[in-house]
Amino acid sequence: MSRPILTIVVPCYNEEEVLPETAKQLSGLLASLLEDSLISEDSKILFVDDGSKDRTWSLIEQEMENRPFSKGLKLAKNVGHQNALLAGLEIANQQSDCVVSIDADLQDDWNVIRTFVEKYKAGFDVVYGVRDKRDTDTVFKRSTALGFYRFMNRIGINLIPNHADFRLMSKRAxxxxxxxxxxxxxLRGLIPLVGFPSTKVYYDRKERLAGESKYPLKKMIAFAFDGITSFSVTPIRFVTLLGFLSVVISAIAGGYAIFQQIVGHTESGWTSIIISIWFVGGLQLLGIGIIGEYIGKIYREVKQRPRYAIEVDAFSNKNQGKQSLGVLLKSVGK
Structure with a gap:
């Protein structure tokens, strides 16, 4: 296989503290890959600004001036990590043979991108970056992550355990x-549905270089619930099961009440009545809430609104030659 055109897509949201170091590390990586003839001189880095409120875009513009192989994509407003990543993938795919996605905090080991490219050249269309261990996470985060992957597996959603959005995908994928x-x-659920030959590359996750995590507990829970309800109707079936069990329990309680009346024990229990009302009422509210979540998703789907709007696209413009790019790449980091 000839040297592929590689684009590294980096979604960014308020990453001014970490972006200069991220650009430096990834530029050095591209230079190394080019020097070893693993990638084409047309390879690039695409930074996607997801409506940042800090100096992220101005830093991306500086990066484009200093290194023409660095490109920027500015979205008109914040649309969330998944939509920003998809925007970068769609734009990058127009001029690339393969695309790698990686978060700006560089907690994922960018050095294994070399292995990604080697796997791609060996015939794999999707290469998943998988964490070898989660020692840097808290006990709570490790246990909840493990429980999430097990639950998703149980309800029939095929996810790659300990894989986030660090991966390589070929143009056809x-x-x-x-x-x-x-x-x-x-995307973590969609990409395994695509098919094509895939493999995994294991790596050790690093500490965040600077700044704060963009996925606090609240967002992680919302993200997990969104993934579950986007791919499975199991929660609704679970509510149906709860309703069936409630009917069975109520029938048993009713039979017991009739038996008590027959034998002459007709004293009513206030506590049991209140508990029953709360129990059934809680089940109803739970069911309405879950069904409402699915209806809300249907509502969003049928409107077919654009997932993102691009304010500045500095990737699609071809304004440099291969030779100058090659010289720049080889001189990065010196």
Missing amino acids: LDELFKYKEANLF
């Missing part, structure tokens, strides 16, 4: 991914 038009994006 991305073309297939873009046929999925749902507004409720959960």
Whole structure:
């Protein structure tokens, strides 16, 4: 296989503290890959600004001036990590043979991108970056993550355990991914549906270079619930099961009440009545809430609104030659 055109897509949201170091590390990586003839001189880095409120975009513009192989994509407003990532993938795929996605905090080991490219050249269309261990996480985060993957597996959603959004995808795999038009994006669940030959590359996750995590507990829970409801109707079936069990319990309680009346024990219990009302009422509210979640997703899907709007696209413009790019790449980091 000839040297592929590689684009590294980096979604960014308020990353001014970490972006200069991220650009430096990834530029050095591109230079190394080019020097070893693993990638084409047309390879690039695409930074996607997801409506940042700090100096992220101005830093991306500086990066574009200093290194022409660095490109920027500015979204008109914040649309969330998954939509921003998809925007970068769609734009990058226009001029690339393969695309790697990685978060700006560089907690994922960018050095294994070399292995990603080697796996791609060996014939794999999707290469998943998988954490070898989770020692840097708290006990709570490790246990909840493990429980999440087990639960998703149990309800029939095929996820790659300990894999986030650090991966390589070939052009044909991305073309297939873009046929999925749902507004409720959960890329970790969609990409395994694409098919094509895939493999895993294991790595050790690092500490965040600077700044704060963009996925606090609240967002992690919302993200997990969104993934579950986007791919499975199991929660609704669970509510149906609860309703059936409630009917069975109520029938047993009714039979017991009739028996008590027959034998002459007709004293009524206030506590049992209140508990029963609360129990059934709670089940009803739970059921309405879960059904409402699905209806809300249907509502979003049928409107077919755009998932993102691009304010500045500095990737699609070809304004440099291969030779100058090659010289720049080789001189990065010196």
